[in-house]
Amino acid sequence: MDTEALKKYSALHPKPAGLTLQYGTAGFRAKAEQLDHVMFRMGLLAVLRSKVVVSTIGVMVTASHNPEEDNGVKLVDPLGEMLHPSWEEYATQLANAEEQELQEVITEICQKAAVNQQKDASVFIGRDTRPSSEKLSQSVIDGISVLGGQYHDYGLVTTPQLHYMVCCQNTQGQYGKATLEGYYEKLSKAFTELIKQCPSSGESQRHLKIDCANGIGALKLSEMEPYFPKEVLIHIYNDGTKEKLNHLCGADFVKVHQKPPRGLDMKPDERCCSFDGDADRIVYYYEDATGHFHLIDGDKIATLISIFLKELLAKVGQTLKMAVVQTAYANGSSTRYLEETLKVPVHCVKTGVKHLHHKAQEFDVGVYFEANGHGTVLFSKAAEAKIKQLAKEEKDDEKREAAKVLENMIDLINQTVGDAISDMLVIEAILALKGLTLQQWDALYTDLPNRLLKVQVADRRVIDTTDAERRAVTPPGLQEKIDALVKKYKLSRAFVRPSGTEDVVRIYAEADTQENADALAHEVSLAVYHLAGGRGAPPQP
Secondary structure, three states: OOHHHHHHHHHHOOOOOOOOOOOEOOEEEEEHHHOHHHHHHHHHHHHHHHHHHOOEEEEEEOOOOOOOOEEEEEEEOOOOOEOOHHHHHHHHHHHHOOHHHHHHHHHHHHHHOOOOOOOOOEEEEEEOOOOOHHHHHHHHHHHHHHOOOEEEEEEEOOHHHHHHHHHHHHOOOOOOOOOHHHHHHHHHHHHHHHHHOOOOOOHHHOEEEEEOOOOHHHHHHHHHHHHOOOOOEEEEEOOOOOOOOOOOOOHHHHHHHOOOOOOOOOOOOOOEEEEOOOOOOEEEEEEOOOOOEEEEOHHHHHHHHHHHHHHHHHHHOOOOOEEEEEEOOOOHHHHHHHHHHOOOOEEEEOOOHHHHHHHHOOOOEEEEEOOOOOEEEEEOHHHHHHHHHHHHHOOOHHHHHHHHHHHHHHHHOOOOOOOHHHHHHHHHHHHHHHOOOHHHHHOOOOOOOEEEEEEEEOOHHHOEEEOOOOEEEEOOOHHHHHHHHHOOOOOOEEEEEEOOOOOEEEEEEEOOOHHHHHHHHHHHHHHHHHHOOEOOOOOOO
């Protein structure tokens, strides 16, 4: 390691005094002007990680659905998955090291993680459309170069596209070609094959309005449009030419506020969807004839995909194990529908994509979505091989055709991470193949009314949870109090969990009516305030 060069370059990317940041599920996120040193150091870390796993590592510069003035960075592991948890600690350590200890911290990481300095390093970089992203990705490049790593800068890409590139590169092209063209071709070919099977439908089936959150999704969708079959007519809104990223638009805004985004005029019964700022989440919605807004969130997306895959798996007649993975935030009606009507096993895990992804890997077919619209489907290697074999060799026509549909589904789904473009095409294909309207999809089950609240506390660490965050272990007496409150209402449940990033406790409640869900949430928030050291005035109903 060239210590002089490290010193020289590090001084060009100084760390603001007194700033400490934490690498979480979403990597680092902060105001853009606080991140220059972090980017430089994540360039360094990516090189070390690459040397350890002897593979290409990804660095994505984005703050997803955060406001435009924020930015962030996350590292992508060899198969397109999120950074290994043990390295999240190294990332935090490195980001917070003072200038003069940088060399020392790097040496320490090299020892702990057994980094072989003689190995080559290779890093892929991508960035979103924020004004600060280009300069910050240049800082990443400085970090990579100082430690002698090779890099390829993909420039403007969606987060899932960078995950895809990293996976293609490290599977020697088995997953696909590590280019944007390769991504567009793989997805559009699979989609076109699926659409061919469709019972021909009227014009109305094909129009889709897409709110791109004034972000990268708009750029990449318009690049991909020429690849789409003529059956699909997409209309892009909030394309970033006029308004600010994520401002009053995007999947997060629509989900939280339960209303359409600014800049998209909805007419009754039109199909609409929203991406988030870096295009790794999607939600659908429509307005009914009475002008009432209907949101179709991640839970309903998981349900639609599960219905479709379950039918196909039954047709191919294989004993492949399928399951759905959810978090405690999944609506109780979706869990009930999946378990009781569809007879598909449902597993609940802690909040955070890495927990869902990890659990979904245990099954032949693992479907996971967060209610916010981030999710995908994972197929085990054995399941993929079996399906491909049946598509080629099966004598029975119906079985073979079903296997072919599954094979195209495997190609259409981005298995590395939730991907708004891929998920949109999966949904469009399923709706077309099943001849379903959004209303019919929405009517599968009715969401239980629910309410999300948060309570400011002095220290979020006083709350500890168990059972996939559905029960509080500390402070003493809190869970007993919640249990007693829940008993007062029909079809009700409630849970509390500490925020991962700030001193607040998040509260979720659902019940048979909105009034009851609101009342339960309020009563639980009072219990948290009194038993877990609430700050400021007590919560008001």
